[in-house]
Amino acid sequence: MRFVLAALPLLLGFVVFYRVRPSRRLTLWVTVGGALAGLVAVHVERVVLGWTDLSFEVRHAGVSGALLATFLLAAPLEEGLKVLVVWSLYRRRRIASARLGIAYAVAAAAGFAAVRTALVPLPPDDPTGLARSLLAAPGQLFFAGLWGYALGATRLHDGWFRVAWLVAMLLHGLYDHIVWGRGPGLLVTTIPMLLFMAGTTVLALRGEDRVVRLSRIDPATIEAVRARLADPDRPVMVRWIVAGAFVTLGLIVALVAGAVVLGNRFNIDFALADEADVRSSGPLILLGIAVLSAFPISGYLVARASSAHGLLEPAAAAVLTLGLLVFMLWLAAPIGVLFALATAPIALGLACGGAWIGLER
Numbered sequence: 001m002r003f004v005l006a007a008l009p010l011l012l013g014f015v016v017f018y019r020v021r022p023s024r025r026l027t028l029w030v031t032v033g034g035a036l037a038g039l040v041a042v043h044v045e046r047v048v049l050g051w052t053d054l055s056f057e058v059r060h061a062g063v064s065g066a067l068l069a070t071f072l073l074a075a076p077l078e079e080g081l082k083v084l085v086v087w088s089l090y091r092r093r094r095i096a097s098a099r100l101g102i103a104y105a106v107a108a109a110a111g112f113a114a115v116r117t118a119l120v121p122l123p124p125d126d127p128t129g130l131a132r133s134l135l136a137a138p139g140q141l142f143f144a145g146l147w148g149y150a151l152g153a154t155r156l157h158d159g160w161f162r163v164a165w166l167v168a169m170l171l172h173g174l175y176d177h178i179v180w181g182r183g184p185g186l187l188v189t190t191i192p193m194l195l196f197m198a199g200t201t202v203l204a205l206r207g208e209d210r211v212v213r214l215s216r217i218d219p220a221t222i223e224a225v226r227a228r229l230a231d232p233d234r235p236v237m238v239r240w241i242v243a244g245a246f247v248t249l250g251l252i253v254a255l256v257a258g259a260v261v262l263g264n265r266f267n268i269d270f271a272l273a274d275e276a277d278v279r280s281s282g283p284l285i286l287l288g289i290a291v292l293s294a295f296p297i298s299g300y301l302v303a304r305a306s307s308a309h310g311l312l313e314p315a316a317a318a319v320l321t322l323g324l325l326v327f328m329l330w331l332a333a334p335i336g337v338l339f340a341l342a343t344a345p346i347a348l349g350l351a352c353g354g355a356w357i358g359l360e361r
Contacts (some may be wrong), residue, residue: 005130006118009137013110016145019205020103026094027107030085034111037081041074041112042119048073056180066181075173079165082108090151098152102204105148106141113140128184135179135190142197143172149204174341182338188284189339190348192292199349237306237313244302244317248351249324251294259290288343295321295347299354314355318348322336 017027048054054069055061061069070119083109086095095101119136122129150164171193178189238327263286298321306313322344329337 006114009110009113014104021101030107031111033085034108038112038115055070059137071173099154105144109144138150139175143168187344192343196345201226228258238307240313245320248321255290295351296354299351300358301356304353318351
């Protein structure tokens with residue numbers, strides 16, 4: 001079964017290869033290099049974890065031990081080894097565009113993830129272990145593609161790649177902590193991150209395609225969104241950032257209250273919050289939908305009310321709202337912080353999507 005699962009990242013990598021069409025020879029060499037990096041990572045992680053008595057799982061090492069193992073060992077080691085595989089192509093100027101950067105980074109990650117999946121023991125008749133292995137593969141490829149995009153677009157800003165790698169490493173650590181470290185009841189929190197990965201990948205891979213405009217709304221691409229976020233000729237409207245944050249928080253309160261009323265009508269137990277119990281997924285999904293629905297509505301309202309021509313204010317309002325939510329959850333319910341951080345990327349994307357529809361054109 002492990003070897004069948006190992007084919008999944010290779011299949012996902014082939015989809016990216018088919019869309020971008022990089023050099024076949026270089027892609028093959030990068031994939032092999034990624035596989036060798038996967039061997040090194042698995043060996044180093046086993047040695048270090050055995051020496052320190054740490055574990056990626058909270059039930060074995062506690063929350064602090066699992067976080068240390070993930071963010072100080074696994075995440076930087078894995079993303080660092082993938083960069084090492086692709087770096088020679090960058091130094092030889094073989095990565096001439098952001099899409100080529102994505103293709104080669106994903107190829108390295110595909111080989112890395114295939115070997116890592118094949119070497120991770122999978123207990124027989126363990127559906128949770130199977131789900132974890134299936135969920136882990138897209139994360140390996142996506143977060144490599146994130147810094148790969150920046151590696152091909154470094155001409156835009158000197159520090160673009162360093163920031164992108166740091167963000168990718170932290171998000172990968174968070175994602176792996178949820179997948180491998182927490183109980184099965186929290187696996188549902190990977191759904192928003194998977195949706196964010198899928199949407200961002202589609203935008204990135206169609207960035208240079210010719211898109212037919214069928215309505216007054218411009219088709220979204222990574223390049224178009226980036227241009228709407230950064231406009232040096234337009235002043236930042238701080239009042240609309242603050243107003244947008246308050247609007248979003250108000251919508252969250254109203255929608256969550258509506259979700260609780262709806263859940264009570266269907267006898268959903270919101271007191272069930274045990275991450276070891278899969279039944280806790282139901283309340284989390286309902287509350288998550290309610291919270292996330294507030295962001296596109298708020299983004300649209302802020303864009304329309306401010307007559308904005310860019311996405312900076314709605315995006316900044318979403319970031320401010322997320323920061324406030326994380327702070328309040330940290331004080332009241334620390335386990336909710338994990339859920340808030342997991343939903344943050346898709347929440348930001350939804351806010352920008354709602355604002356994109358409401359932009360003045």
